[in-house]
Amino acid sequence: xxxxxxxxxxxxxxxxxxxxxxxxxxxxxxxxxxxxxxxxxxxxxxxxxxxxxxxxxxxxxxxxxxxxxxxxxxxxxxxxxxxxxxxxxxxxxxxxxxxxxxxxxxxxxxxxxxxxxxxxxxxxxxxxxxxxxxxxxxxxxxxxxxxxxxxxxxxxxxxxxxxxxxxxxxxxxxxxxxxxxxxxxxxxxxxxxxxxxxxxxxxxxxxxxxxxxxxxxxxxxxxxxxxxxxxxxxxxxxxxxxxxxxxxxxxxxxxxx
Numbered sequence: 001x002x003x004x005x006x007x008x009x010x011x012x013x014x015x016x017x018x019x020x021x022x023x024x025x026x027x028x029x030x031x032x033x034x035x036x037x038x039x040x041x042x043x044x045x046x047x048x049x050x051x052x053x054x055x056x057x058x059x060x061x062x063x064x065x066x067x068x069x070x071x072x073x074x075x076x077x078x079x080x081x082x083x084x085x086x087x088x089x090x091x092x093x094x095x096x097x098x099x100x101x102x103x104x105x106x107x108x109x110x111x112x113x114x115x116x117x118x119x120x121x122x123x124x125x126x127x128x129x130x131x132x133x134x135x136x137x138x139x140x141x142x143x144x145x146x147x148x149x150x151x152x153x154x155x156x157x158x159x160x161x162x163x164x165x166x167x168x169x170x171x172x173x174x175x176x177x178x179x180x181x182x183x184x185x186x187x188x189x190x191x192x193x194x195x196x197x198x199x200x201x202x203x204x205x206x207x208x209x210x211x212x213x214x215x216x217x218x219x220x221x222x223x224x225x226x227x228x229x230x231x232x233x234x235x236x237x238x239x240x241x242x243x244x245x246x247x248x249x250x251x252x253x254x255x256x257x
Contacts, residue, residue, distance in 0.1 A: 008058075009033040010093035011237060012080065012134065014067055015100030017046035019197040020147075023230030024097055025049060029058040031234050036083060036093065038065040038076075038100065061087055067100040068121040073133040080137055092139040095237045098127045098146045105158045116161050123165035128172060141184040143237045146173050148191040148248065154256040166191070170248050177246035186245040190233055193252025195224040219254025228253070 011028045015021035016037025025035045026049070035053055039046035039062055046062035053060035061083045065076050084090050101123055104115045127146060151159045152166040173189040180187060194214040196205035204210055204223055214223045232251050235241055 006088075006090065009095060009237070010036065010084070010088060010090070011095035011097060012036040012038075012093055013097040013099055014038045014065065014130070015040070017042045017049055017062070020192065020195065020226055020229050020233075021097075021099040022049050023226035024099060024233045025060075025230075026052060026056075027227075027230040027234035028095075028097075028237060029053040029056045029060070031238060032058075033095070033237065034059040034088070036061050036063060036080060038063050038067070040064070040066050040100070059087055065100075067126040067130060068118060070121070070125055070129045073130050076130075077133045077137060080134065084137070092137055094139050094142040096131065096134060096138065096142070096144045097233060097237075098131065098144070099233075100126070101147060104162055106161070107158055108160045111161050119161050119165050123162070124168050124172070127169060131176065135180075138185065144176060144180070144185060144187040145233050145236050146176075146187070146189045148173075148189045150191055150193040150250060150252045150255050152191060153250065173248070174246050181245075186242065188236055188244060188247045188249060190229070190236070191248060191250040191252070192229045193218065193224050193250070193255040195226060195229060197226055214255070217256055218252065219257055222253065224251070224253055 011033045013021055013025045013035060016025040017039035025037050029035055037046060037049060050060040050062050063079050063083065066072060084093060104119055106115060146169050148166040148169050151163040152170055170189050173187050177187040194204045204214060211223050215221055229251055236244065
């Protein structure tokens with residue numbers, strides 16, 4: 001049975017049906033918040049996450065969203081508004097985690113415009129305009145966490161377009177923090193290192209040679225796992241980190257130092 005109250009924080013996590021998004025949503029719930037999570041196509045997986053969150057005594061709703069389709073964002077904001085009214089009898093939520101993403105591995109010379117546009121629409125344009133559409137539904141004093149990557153700091157062949165988008169997100173985060181400061185909204189960006197998930201076809205998790213390469217170039221001597229990231233993102237939404245703002249926080253175990 002849910003123990004949520006009208007003072008329980010509500011966090012919206014994009015791409016919350018699997019991988020780091022799912023892990024983040026579960027850690028947020030364990031910290032005492034309710035969750036709105038989005039999924040692009042995996043409705044069954046999303047509902048399974050909702051069930052896990054409900055089992056933790058929190059409330060959760062899953063909504064469909066393609067973060068690469070900015071034309072759909074106004075309609076999505078209306079769905080969020082309706083979910084808040086129906087499930088929580090409230091008009092606002094508190095925290096936004098811009099997590100949804102895809103990976104493209106292609107050299108500079110082989111990257112197509114279609115691949116570039118997909119990455120831009122999801123990782124940069126999508127984050128910019130989805131946040132813009134959702135801000136009227138956010139409480140003052142809330143938190144926004146954007147997702148970058150270690151690949152914005154160090155360069156590995158094949159990630160030029162992806163790394164460039166993440167570099168842009170790091171700059172955008174500082175601008176968000178500056179402009180939203182008057183509302184008391186803190187904005188930070190988390191840059192994971194290589195993590196064992198199904199992201200990018202599950203290469204870090206399933207390719208033993210790649211896994212060993214990452215581990216040998218990481219100060220703590222292993223690749224990352226989802227709990228390394230989800231718990232850290234969730235902690236940024238707590239009052240304990242209220243004074244952390246406009247920061248790039250890399251969670252990579254110390255890759256390529």
